[in-house]
Amino acid sequence: DTGVSQDPRHKITKRGQNVTFRCDPISEHNRLYWYRQTLGQGPEFLTYFQNEAQLEKSRLLSDRFSAERPKGSFSTLEIQRTEQGDSAMYLCASSPIQGGGEQFFGPGTRLTVL
Amino acid sequence: AQSVTQLDSQVPVFEEAPVELRCNYSSSVSVYLFWYVQYPNQGLQLLLKYLSGSTLVESINGFEAEFNKSQTSFHLRKPSVHISDTAEYFCAVVNTGTASKLTFGTGTRLQVTL
Numbered sequence: 001d002t003g004v005s006q007d008p009r010h011k012i013t014k015r016g017q018n019v020t021f022r023c024d025p026i027s028e029h030n031r032l033y034w035y036r037q038t039l040g041q042g043p044e045f046l047t048y049f050q051n052e053a054q055l056e057k058s059r060l061l062s063d064r065f066s067a068e069r070p071k072g073s074f075s076t077l078e079i080q081r082t083e084q085g086d087s088a089m090y091l092c093a094s095s096p097i098q099g100g101g102e103q104f105f106g107p108g109t110r111l112t113v114l
Numbered sequence: 115a116q117s118v119t120q121l122d123s124q125v126p127v128f129e130e131a132p133v134e135l136r137c138n139y140s141s142s143v144s145v146y147l148f149w150y151v152q153y154p155n156q157g158l159q160l161l162l163k164y165l166s167g168s169t170l171v172e173s174i175n176g177f178e179a180e181f182n183k184s185q186t187s188f189h190l191r192k193p194s195v196h197i198s199d200t201a202e203y204f205c206a207v208v209n210t211g212t213a214s215k216l217t218f219g220t221g222t223r224l225q226v227t228l
Binding site for chain 1 (some may be wrong): 210
């Protein structure tokens with residue numbers, strides 16, 4: 001399978017704990033994106049990378065959130081001191097630089113903060 | 115900045131009936147337009163896209179959408195739906211200049227029944 005993969009698929013944590021999610025994009029894609037989706041809403045952009053450079057971050061991304069893509073391949077999204085409001089589906093997508101903006105999505109990581 | 119409006123949160127329809135899911139957008143720059151579909155417990159899949167050229171675009175499973183620049187709309191249609199079309203449908207746009215982050219609507223739940 002050469003699609004976008006995410007790990008874990010589900011994460012349950014207690015408020016105040018740190019969590020880290022991983023995304024492996026399609027191998028030849030230079031761009032990698034993180035989105036957050038809550039119930040009844042469309043995905044909301046969080047941040048994106050072109051190769052290893054983080055080019056844009058949403059104002060939604062508080063200081064408790066950090067993302068990395070150290071070698072321009074996989075990416076991690078860390079949430080520190082989780083809050084109940086962080087409960088959501090975290091989606092990763094990738095795309096080639098030249099591609100008309102089409103993005104390929106992974107299955108998502110569902111985070112539940114108790 | 116861009117915004118996308120999907121006025122219908124839910125659309126119930128009988129099998130073999132036609133359906134239209136509405137999408138309107140607002141943008142100060144030119145955009146590419148997309149429809150994504152999300153089946154239960156799955157990630158987002160691209161259904162169809164408009165980049166340029168003919169304003170009517172079609173998918174392999176019978177859906178079509180028409181880009182109307184004057185009305186800033188990109189409505190999705192299917193002349194005869196199937197039970198398997200039951201899913202959440204998201205309209206999205208991206209700035210043609212950067213072709214980076216997608217801006218999504220809130221989604222329309224299509225519920226097909228016998």
